[in-house]
Amino acid sequence: MQCEDSEVSEERWPQHILKAKNCDMTRFAALNKAMEELKMKTNMDGGSRVDTLVQELMDILNDLSMENFKNFDQDASKVFVKYLIPALFPAVFKKTVENEITLQRNERYRSDVPACVGWLREYAISFQRFEGPMIKDGMVKKTPF
Secondary structure, three states, rough: OOOHHHHOHHHHHHHHHHHHHOOOHHHHHHHHHHHOOOOOOOOOHHHHHHHHHHHHHHHHHHOOOHHHHOOOOOOHHHHHHHHHHHHHHOOOHHHHHHHHHHOOOHHHHOHHHHHHHHHHHHHHHHHHHHHHHHHHHOOOOOOOO
């Protein structure tokens, strides 16, 4: 039943609603699998790390034809951010972002992708200032990627 809501007759509404509830979960399973492999690269400056990660995430969405995530409505934005945060690296940076995004003052970043990306970019730039000494002191491991 591929039609707009306005085109559905009153008699067919129950079928239409049930059909919508039974969505194809195989695409989401493929998305989840692809997102497990997504990881922030650390061989560039802080801002570029975030930009590259976002571009790789968008490429995955394009490859899987998940166009509904590109419009960044509020629900899709929350899902986008939920996939983006686990891909952050190194672990200390990811943990800091996970903690910060739960704070009330950062609530808007959970559902506003452009704001979240800008915020992450600034965090990555700030983190990079301390990353060298942290590697030297053994707090963060240097990664090849």
